[in-house]
Amino acid sequence: MKLEILNGHLVDPANEIDQPKDVFMTDGKVVAVDKPPDGWKADHTINAANKLVLPGLVELSASLRQPGQEHKATIQSETKAAAAAGITSLACLPTTNPVVDSPAEVELIERLSQDSGHCRVYVIGALTKGLKGENLSEMAALKAAGCVGVTNVLHPLKSSLVLRRAMEYASSQALTVFTHPLDHHLANNGCVHEGLTSLRLGLPGIPGAAETAALAFHLALIEELNVRTHFCRLSTLRSVNMIARARENHLPVTADVSILHLYLTDSDIQDFDGLCHNLPPYRTQPDRDGLRMGLQDGTLTAICADHQPHEIEATLAPFQSTEPGSSNLESLLPLVLQLVQEGVLSLKEAVRCVTQQPAEILGISAGNLSVGGTADACIVDPGLDWVLTSETLLSRGKNTPMLGRQCKGRTTHTILGGKPVYQLENG
């Protein structure tokens, strides 16, 4: 199939393009940018006048809830939501039931994703068996089955020695370790940032040091072992400064931030709004600003949705008993565009943080529209005003603190492997 996207404004940070250009795709590959190939005749034309043409977005962290938690969401439902959000590649976490710690689960997820066909799904496998933090998972087998990395997510490791060995073993399999820095003892079952809000609401707090202490500990090991590590979901200004120093010292580390941490602070948890229950917690205004600055100076190289859909019952409880995390795939792009509107990032740099750079972190060939590369793209109407409601969400999870938010900019088309997989009605 030959597809052409005409009259759009192409933003392809990997190729340093930010100008009006047409894109031509054949059989799943980009075959030309700007001028059509000789003798070109398209089967399908998308007119992208007044729209942005971007590489398909790359999401670092989406819980698809399958297998085992189909009451929350399914691969079918969430990849469809991803397509509507302009996301063409996503990495899913091993926190399923059973845990993804053997090739069988990887293969199941891959098969279900291919069947649904809305989005490419990459699996990050478990660092330890059952995520129990004791024994190493069979990482070579996981890698052979297609895992792009390993993680223990927010599950604690039994000891610092287990962590050291897990990091070393992952590095010998050339697997990136995706680390969620959290000292569980310091976090002490807290559910909000330890500060004025935790004090006022009487909710157990998680001090910033629960993150920075764990981060410092990991960095000490990385310095000695030289193992490639990606730090997930930083939440404090101090963490950003620590990563900046580590990168100056040429440690093989990268770090990301979730989109909601760039907007929310603990003061948004007024009246015990369980939709703002997140791990790591939303922290203070200086932390939020520090995370934004971390993106500006390149310390943080990716913005992710950190998508965690829940059934409605999981949010209907007193704050501490609600399940943390929210359904964010479909908030990602409008909130990234808002960073541009607020002057935090240029359009090109903002797009880079959700395309090229997360793709590099995952080690996948995606997140660009290079000639010869995979034809994954999304087309965005940057001027479209719309309100994010539970009706507009395709995700099964309607649990997001962004419900009711006035957004500007929306995906109108998503193209996966040169084929349209999503089109906004009247888009």
Place this chain on the structure above:
Amino acid sequence: MRHFLDIGRLNCKELTHILDTAKSFTSVEGQTVKKVPLLRGKTIVNLFFEPSTRTRTTFELAAKRLSADVLNISVATSATVKGESLLDTLFSLEAMNTDIFIVRHPESGAAEFIAKHVAPHISIINAGDGRHAHPTQALLDAFTIREHHQDFSKLNIAIVGDILHSRVARSQIEALNILGTREIRVIAPRTLLPANIEQLGVQVFQDCTQGLRDVDVIIMLRLQKERMQGAFIPSEHEYFQLYGLTPERLALANPEAIVMHPGPINRGVEISSEVADGPQSVILQQVKYGIAVRMAILSIAISTGERGVDHET
């Protein structure tokens, strides 16, 4: 005031109105027939997800003295019981045509959560939620203080002990600030002080001798036995040495100072028997006034509900 969830939503006028109403109910106590018919035909549910003697019984007495029917429900709870069942419990009680739920729950925000989901004709009164709030306790404390010292703007009040885990302390600090207290002090080791506590408008002392000097009211908080396991303090013995209220320490305060405690007291842990039973102790008065204050809150909640006025949530 349809619901009564925390102190922070009240202004000084509203808070004083509750105290004045409570004052009018103290005369009911002295009557041979200790009943007024204000809540006749109303059904009040004591919905307790956490054990309590004092708060539950004083609420029950308050409701009965207002001629209401009272239903006591203790729900066994654990961390695994999720909101689903909490809501289900709620809906089944609603179906019984009840008017007020008095709720105690081990989780912060539980009363607020219930208030958000309950049918519009039902009032929720928070009888303690997690570490968040215990507004009726704070009001009865304010009432007790007012019976002894009229003018809050002249008072130095010290709250001593486990501030971190105390919903009582949080509500007291709010109430005392609203009433214009001259100085509120909190006295505890750092392990028992929440982060940022000074931002609530209190002076922080880690030394009891300094903190108690010239105070007019001393409020002692209960130290839970399990705090030793959590490494908050090394031993009850050392805690008593540093923070226990003894006659010697009490002598640092204003000679007119009163000693309060929300109960139940741990003799020899946070307070010595000489002080607890001594002339400056008003601990039993607090219990007694608790009934009048709770009568006031119940009657105000019902009358607001009936007028259909809703200027809270």
